[in-house]
Amino acid sequence: MGGDSRYLGFFYVAPYVAGLLLFTAFPFAASFYLSFTDYDLLSTPRWTGLDNYTKLFTRDRTFDKSLKVTLLYVFMTVPIKLAFALLIAVILNYRLKAINLFRTAYYVPSILGGSIAIAVLWRYIFAEAGLVNMIIGAVGIEPVNWFGDPQNALITITLLRCWQFGSAMVIFLAALQSVDKSLYEAASIDGANQWHIFRYITLPLITPVIFFNLIMQTVQAFQEFNGPYIITEGGPLKSTYLLPLYIYDKAFKSFDMGYASAIAWVLFVIIMVLTLAAFWSSKKWVYYAGDKRS
Amino acid sequence: MTASYDINPQGLAPGTEPATALEIRLRRRSRISSAVRYGVLLVFGLIMLYPLIWLIGASFKTNAEIFASPSFWPEDPTLSGYINGWQTSTPYTFGRFFWNTFLIITPKVIGTAISCTLVAYGFARFEFPGKRILFVTVIATLLLPNVVTRIPQYLLFRDIGWLDSFLPLWVPSAVAGDAFFVFMLIQFLRAIPRDMEEAARVDGANTLQTLVYIVVPMLMPAIISVCLFQFMWTMNDFLGPLIYISSVDKYPVSLALKLSIDTTEAFDWNQILAMSVLALAPSLAVFFIAQKYFIEGISTGGVKG
Numbered sequence: 001m002g003g004d005s006r007y008l009g010f011f012y013v014a015p016y017v018a019g020l021l022l023f024t025a026f027p028f029a030a031s032f033y034l035s036f037t038d039y040d041l042l043s044t045p046r047w048t049g050l051d052n053y054t055k056l057f058t059r060d061r062t063f064d065k066s067l068k069v070t071l072l073y074v075f076m077t078v079p080i081k082l083a084f085a086l087l088i089a090v091i092l093n094y095r096l097k098a099i100n101l102f103r104t105a106y107y108v109p110s111i112l113g114g115s116i117a118i119a120v121l122w123r124y125i126f127a128e129a130g131l132v133n134m135i136i137g138a139v140g141i142e143p144v145n146w147f148g149d150p151q152n153a154l155i156t157i158t159l160l161r162c163w164q165f166g167s168a169m170v171i172f173l174a175a176l177q178s179v180d181k182s183l184y185e186a187a188s189i190d191g192a193n194q195w196h197i198f199r200y201i202t203l204p205l206i207t208p209v210i211f212f213n214l215i216m217q218t219v220q221a222f223q224e225f226n227g228p229y230i231i232t233e234g235g236p237l238k239s240t241y242l243l244p245l246y247i248y249d250k251a252f253k254s255f256d257m258g259y260a261s262a263i264a265w266v267l268f269v270i271i272m273v274l275t276l277a278a279f280w281s282s283k284k285w286v287y288y289a290g291d292k293r294s
Numbered sequence: 295m296t297a298s299y300d301i302n303p304q305g306l307a308p309g310t311e312p313a314t315a316l317e318i319r320l321r322r323r324s325r326i327s328s329a330v331r332y333g334v335l336l337v338f339g340l341i342m343l344y345p346l347i348w349l350i351g352a353s354f355k356t357n358a359e360i361f362a363s364p365s366f367w368p369e370d371p372t373l374s375g376y377i378n379g380w381q382t383s384t385p386y387t388f389g390r391f392f393w394n395t396f397l398i399i400t401p402k403v404i405g406t407a408i409s410c411t412l413v414a415y416g417f418a419r420f421e422f423p424g425k426r427i428l429f430v431t432v433i434a435t436l437l438l439p440n441v442v443t444r445i446p447q448y449l450l451f452r453d454i455g456w457l458d459s460f461l462p463l464w465v466p467s468a469v470a471g472d473a474f475f476v477f478m479l480i481q482f483l484r485a486i487p488r489d490m491e492e493a494a495r496v497d498g499a500n501t502l503q504t505l506v507y508i509v510v511p512m513l514m515p516a517i518i519s520v521c522l523f524q525f526m527w528t529m530n531d532f533l534g535p536l537i538y539i540s541s542v543d544k545y546p547v548s549l550a551l552k553l554s555i556d557t558t559e560a561f562d563w564n565q566i567l568a569m570s571v572l573a574l575a576p577s578l579a580v581f582f583i584a585q586k587y588f589i590e591g592i593s594t595g596g597v598k599g
Contacts, residue, residue, distance in 0.1 A: 009420020105342070112574055116530075116547075120567075222439060267441055
């Protein structure tokens with residue numbers, strides 16, 4: 001098809017190209033430029049060289065804290081969420097009658113989880129006198145100060161992220177269901193037990209999907225905003241002040257666009273380095289069976 | 295070594311031959327393990343869903359009762375949360391905010407569906423100079439964090455005078471700006487055989503006619519998935535409206551909810567929870583009507599939820 005003209009296909013992707021240039025490529029370059037300037041929205045951007053970056057890494061205690069909290073948050077949520085998603089997907093993959101019902105139930109939080117209404121709900125169920133404390137109180141556990149204590153506050157927003165494991169689970173489940181059943185039979189005849197089958201057959205076959213989920217979840221987790229913004233407002237003591245909140249405050253509250261762009265670029269570089277590291281390491285552990293997936 | 299692993303998760307047909315002692319033992323063992331699985335799934339499922347269930351019950355409770363009992367059932371059911379919450383502390387009711395949400399979502403979903411279908415068709419069915427590089431940008435933007443482009447985008451929309459309008463929310467999506475959907479539709483298109491399209495072309499249809507009359511009908515489930523995901527994401531979007539919309543009369547539901555937790559006194563919880571239920575209701579309704587498309591979309595495209 002498409003023999004009419006070499007450029008016919010280009011006609012169809014033209015809207016994408018226009019959008020890419022205008023809303024992605026240009027802003028991408030512009031934010032890089034802005035990160036070397038001082039710009040308060042009123043006067044023109046003033047070139048300040050590496051000032052923003054020097055300040056970030058040497059004098060900005062809030063940035064240090066925010067970066068630390070962000071990394072902590074990502075390294076807590078992503079593994080927990082993926083492990084849970086995989087566990088439930090594996091259980092669902094057995095011959096269960098109500099598989100659709102369970103899949104739906106586990107998926108609902110993912111579809112709603114990013115919404116402000118859920119963040120509001122979280123704020124109330126983890127309140128001092130909230131649902132969670134009432135329930136753990138009923139079994140005799142002392143109420144936990146979920147928001148007041150800096151250590152617990154991060155866990156509270158982490159829980160919200162982990163609660164939304166459903167989309168990763170659905171992807172895992174689709175991959176598990178496409179694994180060739182004859183491999184299980186062969187292994188079973190050879191005397192392999194359940195763990196061996198999972199570890200040496202299932203797991204290698206779904207590594208492409210593990211990789212995909214890992215990358216997507218990491219990129220998303222680094223950009224978490226709604227949860228901490230609504231639930232803890234970054235506090236207490238900036239213990240949930242993730243970098244996107246800091247960027248938002250700098251850009252749209254103090255109108256310090258240059259500085260905010262510099263923080264955004266640091267965040268971007270961190271995400272890119274981790275993503276590239278994942279791609280690089282994937283050569284060692286991701287198994288593509290004749291490039292079966294996508 | 296046990297051989298109790300379910301070698302056929304899709305359902306082992308009961309043996310047609312007489313059951314041996316080993317088979318009986320295996321069957322009993324698999325019955326126990328499936329009971330364990332159901333148990334685990336039920337317990338976790340309940341823990342997962344209880345916050346949502348509790349929310350619905352709590353929205354009918356009085357303020358005093360919300361923090362008095364962890365049970366779902368309101369002892370003294372009242373609609374006052376809904377009635378007072380709907381009024382809000384602003385001159386507008388939640389009806390206005392729902393209408394604004396609708397005004398944001400509808401053009402956005404339509405624009406997304408049309409533009410992403412065109413673009414995915416271009417990528418999946420044509421060869422043209424620069425295609426490979428452009429496709430790499432689709433994947434790259436999939437991974438590109440929005441935070442990097444957000445500030446210049448804001449400045450761009452400010453310079454063209456679109457702030458405090460819905461245009462910054464609509465326009466990027468109308469030019470296939472959500473790489474996820476382009477990617478997802480390409481995945482679907484790759485799985486569709488080209489025979490019918492080639493037949494249509496032989497019969498003299500041009501590529502656009504082929505797209506509209508042959509490809510779109512076959513691609514419909516995927517396009518519906520795209521629309522549903524865009525609907526959900528826009529319902530859930532908070533940062534976009536937070537940055538671009540400044541007049542309260544243009545607020546979508548997400549901003550209105552934030553406003554209500556900022557402005558209501560500590561004792562109006564039931565109003566906020568009631569409005570949260572309403573805010574979630576469209577998403578829940580759409581999800582339950584069309585869950586098949588969500589699952590299909592996410593399994594095929596690996597799209598985030």
